Amino acid sequence: MSVAELLRFPFTQYALAASVLMAICAALIGVPLVLKRYSFMGFGLSNVAFMGMAFALVIDMENSMALVMPLTVVATVLLIGLGNRFKQVSGDASLAMLTVGSLAIGHFVINTFSIRGGNIDRAVSETLFGGTRLVTLNARPQEVWLALVITVLVVIFYLFFYRRIYAVTFDTEFMQATGQHPIVYELMLSVITGVVIAMSMSLLGSLLTASLIIFPALSAMRLSKTYKGVLFCAVIIAAVCSPVGIFTALLFELPPTTTIIMVNIAAFVLLTALSALRKLLA
Amino acid sequence: MSSPLLEVTDLCIGYDGKSIVDDICFCVASGSYLCIIGENGAGKSTLLKTISGLQKPIYGTVKFSVHRREIGYLPQQAVIRHDFPTSAKEIISSGALSKSEWYRPFCSKQEKERIAWASEKTGVDGFLGQCFRELSGGQQQRVLLARALVTAKNAVILDEPTAGLDPEATKEFYELLLKLNRDEKITIIMVTHDIEGAEKHATHVLELRKQNAEDDFFFGTVNEYAERGRSL
Numbered sequence: 106m107s108v109a110e111l112l113r114f115p116f117t118q119y120a121l122a123a124s125v126l127m128a129i130c131a132a133l134i135g136v137p138l139v140l141k142r143y144s145f146m147g148f149g150l151s152n153v154a155f156m157g158m159a160f161a162l163v164i165d166m167e168n169s170m171a172l173v174m175p176l177t178v179v180a181t182v183l184l185i186g187l188g189n190r191f192k193q194v195s196g197d198a199s200l201a202m203l204t205v206g207s208l209a210i211g212h213f214v215i216n217t218f219s220i221r222g223g224n225i226d227r228a229v230s231e232t233l234f235g236g237t238r239l240v241t242l243n244a245r246p247q248e249v250w251l252a253l254v255i256t257v258l259v260v261i262f263y264l265f266f267y268r269r270i271y272a273v274t275f276d277t278e279f280m281q282a283t284g285q286h287p288i289v290y291e292l293m294l295s296v297i298t299g300v301v302i303a304m305s306m307s308l309l310g311s312l313l314t315a316s317l318i319i320f321p322a323l324s325a326m327r328l329s330k331t332y333k334g335v336l337f338c339a340v341i342i343a344a345v346c347s348p349v350g351i352f353t354a355l356l357f358e359l360p361p362t363t364t365i366i367m368v369n370i371a372a373f374v375l376l377t378a379l380s381a382l383r384k385l386l387a
Numbered sequence: 388m389s390s391p392l393l394e395v396t397d398l399c400i401g402y403d404g405k406s407i408v409d410d411i412c413f414c415v416a417s418g419s420y421l422c423i424i425g426e427n428g429a430g431k432s433t434l435l436k437t438i439s440g441l442q443k444p445i446y447g448t449v450k451f452s453v454h455r456r457e458i459g460y461l462p463q464q465a466v467i468r469h470d471f472p473t474s475a476k477e478i479i480s481s482g483a484l485s486k487s488e489w490y491r492p493f494c495s496k497q498e499k500e501r502i503a504w505a506s507e508k509t510g511v512d513g514f515l516g517q518c519f520r521e522l523s524g525g526q527q528q529r530v531l532l533a534r535a536l537v538t539a540k541n542a543v544i545l546d547e548p549t550a551g552l553d554p555e556a557t558k559e560f561y562e563l564l565l566k567l568n569r570d571e572k573i574t575i576i577m578v579t580h581d582i583e584g585a586e587k588h589a590t591h592v593l594e595l596r597k598q599n600a601e602d603d604f605f606f607g608t609v610n611e612y613a614e615r616g617r618s619l
Contacts (some may be wrong), residue, residue, distance in 0.1 A: 140471060265492045272481045275471060278462050282439040283485040283538050284455030330518035331474040 128343035131317035147318030151311035159211035178299030235310030235362025398447030422585035425595035459535030482537030525556030542574035
């Protein structure tokens with residue numbers, strides 16, 4: 106089958122749309138996360154979303170988003186927005202506990218209380234790593250529409266508060282000393298982060314979500330030396346890697362989510378090598 | 388003399404309820420140049436953070452006659468991420484945020500003029516587009532000073548701005564501060580451990596001593612400070 110033929114199938118279109126939209130969102134929230142040294146947060150939070158998904162599955166919720174979204178947002182706000190203000194447990198330890206704990210709880214709950222028949226292991230595997238064939242990539246039309254709405258909102262939010270997001274990422278102390286309220290923007294950013302992670306997790310699985318947060322941002326930092334440039338490059342890289350991954354997976358019958366990650370890793374390695382070469386020649 | 392720009396009354400500073408220095412009283416008139424000096428651990432930075440509103444006083448008051456949004460700030464170097472991918476211009480522009488309305492996504496014309504003015508005054512207009520982490524230490528500090536100036540109509544607060552700079556860059560930075568103080572009438576409040584540099588340019592000195600000393604702080608003009616001698 107050629108690419109053009111594949112594109113006619115609705116499931117290809119949904120998968121394509123979902124992965125590109127979520128990649129763009131993840132890149133936008135990924136840049137400040139990585140720059141604030143919260144790179145690992147993406148993985149921890151997508152595991153929280155997995156736990157939410159597990160609970161939704163057990164109580165047989167019609168719309169799992171209604172549980173996953175608030176749960177992830179609350180976890181994000183606690184961890185990023187307020188985490189550095191109330192140091193009960195060190196940030197590193199609380200993140201590790203959250204990552205491991207939520208994964209374990211999710212797995213435990215599904216295996217212990219699931220009343221639904223069917224292959225539990227496969228359900229778990231799909232929520233974590235995405236489907237092994239494209240058809241099982243969990244994109245449904247209404248979810249793709251929701252993803253589109255979220256993407257548009259994230260982009261608008263970003264354009265509107267761009268200067269503030271830059272300022273809270275670069276130097277919150279300066280903001281506070283000059284009578285501003287960085288916490289307001291930190292909280293807004295963490296709410297957005299939680300929403301994006303929950304949405305992306307339900308569409309693409311938690312592993313791909315975590316990858317989309319770090320790889321485009323890190324690749325972009327090899328390319329550009331300004332904040333605006335990094336943001337722009339990250340979005341472009343994210344938007345290119347996803348369809349390349351999906352088509353590669355389709356053409357060679359590979360697992361789509363991990364193929365997208367492979368493409369992202371390849372892009373990172375390539376750009377790192379290029380920037381090293383450029384430094385060597387300069 | 389007009390009413391003071393900054394009035395500190397009965398201030399007790401410290402961390403987690405433990406005081407480092409108490410009963411600090413002093414005023415800073417508009418246009419002065421105050422150096423805060425003292426040994427390590429005497430509470431210089433804590434005092435500066437308390438004045439800047441980054442930290443709550445244990446008791447006492449810090450009162451500015453203008454809004455905080457009109458006072459520039461140059462943090463201690465450790466606060467700044469020196470590997471952050473950002474241009475000098477992006478950093479300087481972020482100084483305009485304090486007075487920008489929240490619904491304004493872009494710089495206003497006024498703000499742009501202010502940014503250009505601050506860049507020119509600090510002599511950073513030659514490398515605005517360059518990446519911050521590739522600048523020299525002295526250039527980086529001047530960029531951060533420019534950001535503070537975009538915010539500051541009246542005063543700039545600086546926390547050890549010349550720490551880690553070579554003697555040449557240190558001298559340049561002090562001269563720049565002096566020029567801003569004399570020509571632009573910008574009040575300078577600066578923590579430094581460089582007593583000689585402080586005495587040369589400052590109008591006032593605030594010295595913090597460890598708490599077990601007989602009196603744990605001195606405040607006065609540079610001449611009063613010199614008269615007292617450093618023997619105390």
